[in-house]
Amino acid sequence: MLGALEVVTIVVVGVMVGVEFSVAFVMNRIFSGLPDDSNQAARSHGGRMLGALMPFWYVGSLVLSAVWAIAGWHQPGAGLVVIAAALLIVSVVMSLLLLVPINNRGKTWTPESRPTDWKEQMNHWDRFHYVRVAVIIGAFALLAAALG
Template structure:
């Protein structure tokens, strides 16, 4: 049963990393290249859609890592799982303190009501998001290493 939890947790976190990586390096670049107001409208829609899902995914991933830590405390690689959990806590804190406030503003913007500095705010969100992606990639790598270590 613990092996199933380890694999499931690694997959859930890995898919989350893939989605966030895609947002950072593919979707936002596509949106930014669209003409006129299309990119801003796309970012607003993405903020509403992903803003509704990602809190559950981030917290759910953290809960799974905590369960893995508790259930697998005696196994090889437990320190890797704990470190991954700490990184996921950092990613949640970054989200709540840095990214969500910008996202909450941006998801309500239209071409008629957006502030003059909307592009700068989106660039700030992107910079924070790049750091968050790096943090969750590191967490995922640690979980993958712990999974391999536990199998030895």
């Protein structure tokens, strides 16, 4: 049973890392190459769509990691799983304190209603997101290493 939990956790966290990496290094760069109205509309739509999904994914990844840490407490690699879960906690806290407030504003903007500093706000979001991506990549790597 622990083996199945390990695989499910790594797959769920790994896919989350892939989505967030893609947002950071592919999608937002594509959006930035569009005219301002299209760029802002794409980011707003993405913020609404992913903003509805990602809380469950982040919390689900954290819960799976915590269950793995508890269930495999006496297994080799348990310390790595605990550190990975701690990194996932950091990612959730970062999301709530830094990214969600910007996302909540941005997802309501239209070309007619966006503030004049919308690009600056999106750049702040991007920088915070790069750090969050690094944190969840670290968690993913630790979970993978815990299997070894």
